[in-house]
Amino acid sequence: MNTLLIALIGALRSHRWLRLLGCAFILSSMGNGLTQVVVFGQLLRWQASPLTLTLAYMLATLPGFIGSVWGEHLSRKISPLKILILCEVLGMLALICPLYGLLRHSIPALLAVQSAEALLSGMSYPALTLLLKRGLSDNELPAATAMETLIFASQVLLGTGLGVVLFDVLSPLTLLAIDALSFCASAGLLAGSAAVFHVVTSPVDTLSPDHPRLRWRNCSALQRRSLLLLPALAAVGSPAMALLPAVAQQIRPEETTALALPLLFIRSLGQLCGPLLMNADKLQRYGASNVRLLLCLVLFLGGYFLLPLLSASPVAALGLIFGAHLASNVVFALGTFGVLRHFSAEQVATASAMAWRGQVMIAAVATGCAGLLAESIGATCALYSISLVSLVCVAILLWRYRA
Template sequence: MNSLLIALVRALRSHCWLRLLGCAFILSSLGNGLTQVMVFGQLLRWNASPGTLTFAYMLATLPGFIGSVWGERLCRKMSPLRILILTEVFGMVALVFPLYGLLSHHIPALLVIQSAEALFSGMSYPALTLLFKRGLSAEELPAATAMETLIFSAQVLLGTGAGVLLFNVVSPLCILLLDALSFAASAILLLTTRKKFRVRDAQTMAADFPAHLPLHWKHYSPLQKRSILLLPALAAVGSPAMALLPALVQQIRPEETTGLALPLLFARSLGQLFGPLLLSADKLRQFSTSNRRILLCLVLFLGGYFLLSPLSAWPAVSLALIFSAHLASNVVFALGTFGVLQNFTSRQVATASALAWRGQVMVAGLATGAAGLLAESIGATGALYSISLASLTGVVILLWRYRT
């Protein structure tokens, strides 16, 4: 089977700039994951409330709305690689906030870094999508989907994995230092990537962004609209469960919250990585238009989280449930990112990806905020069932509306 992993290996062998870009983002994602573990681990150590834990997750997504607006506009004025370099530099500077939070026992300062990382991720997403669209042929777009999966999974896979191992071994300040070094190394690699990519970038800049022809939602075809809406649909179902995971563990296993929550985050990361890479590259277009397959994946995702509480007495089973849940959910993520790359031209793709990102962020923020409020009153488990089932119903209606 021609899987996404095989397609990615082929593209990496053909493009030096893609190899450099992948290394840069894997390093950056490693640092981001370390910071995420440090923030949530420290909040659990300080016995933060379920509402605070959920709010921390919301801050890790909501500012991406503003970031995607900036990123979309910047893509019309400068090289996407320059935008990516700027986000790495800004990310390193933003580490002063968690540094202050640790030294002063200041929870809001710890939460600021969540917002900063979301802002810079929102800026980088349209630039990264445009870079793939410019640099890869139509036949290589499955490789771009695999690379995006690898980049965004590396944050939780490598970063969370290293964070789980290091959190109780080294001080949080050492974790922040590793994060800063990863940002610096990533920026250097991106500078090298820019030199390799400069010729093609200069040739395609003018063609990609003519002066007129503004893009509007009403001008998109039903297939294009559906492609943009897949990521927000995934956020509606997935964000409440992901945000409530630390609070769920706090509720069902209060005596060993940190010891179980961090391994569950790592199991989530493994599922996010391996699910999409097992997809067939030749069938991506077919799968991306199949409502039955998408809904099956979302139901499997919720099933893993719904069974977490009754089966929590067996830690190995809990890890398997979360792994399987995100194995399914990130198949939907891969189909959504591929749909945007496949169904939009180079002139449209930055705007389309920014729209998808903003929709994802907005929906995630609303769903997560509602989950956090309900968790304070009826508990994390009740909030999970209520919000997730309502979101799944909305997604069913959405997919039926834009069926192909």
């Protein structure tokens, strides 16, 4: 079977720039993951409230709305690789915030770095999508989907994995120093990728400012469905993921950090493994199947809903979250593939920015409601309430734009 992993390996063998890009983003994602370990670890040590923990998650996504607007605009003027290098440099500078927070015991400063990372992620996403669309042929688009999955999963897979191991061994300041080195190395690798990159799909280096803007009303039903998959996943997944540290705090109050950080790690392991095992030749058919998409979302929620019932067994809890994200990131992979597949090189940066903004806004609303409910009825009850309502809304949406 031609899985996404096999497709990615084939593309990596053919394109040196893609190998350098992949290494750069793995290092950068590792640094972002380390930052999250420092932030959430310190918040848990300082016994932050469930609302604060949920706010930390929301701030890690909401500023991406503005970032995606900037990224879309910049993609029309300069090379996407230059945008990515700029994001790495700014990401390193943003580490001043957690440094100040640790030295001054400032929770707002710790939350500020979450906002900065979200802003830069929003800037880089349209540029990354445009770069993959230009540098790979249509037959290699499954490899681009796998690359995006690898990049975004490695943030917690490597960063949180390393952070969980080192959090009680090294000081938070040392972890931030490792984080800064990862950003520097990533910027260097991206510069090397820019030196050997060659365009495959588009004959031009930048998007023309005069090219007609992509608008929702001009999209076909298939294009609209592709744009809606990532926001749909955010509606169902964001409340559960945002409440995960608070749920861990509620079910294991004496061992919160020991449970929450491994759960964050295993979550990303599932995010990585699920999509890479998919059949690359059947992505379009999978994306058109409402039954498959809803089944994945139901399996995701099932894992989170059963988590409080198995709090006495950490191994079982880890297995549930791993399985949940095996399922959820199949939807993520299908959403990213749909954008790459159904939009031209001139449209793909705008399309990916639209999908990102929709994802961010839905995630912010769902997460905000979940955080407010968690303060009044508890994290577990808030998880059940918001997620079920979101699942029903997504089912209606998929039926409305069924293929």
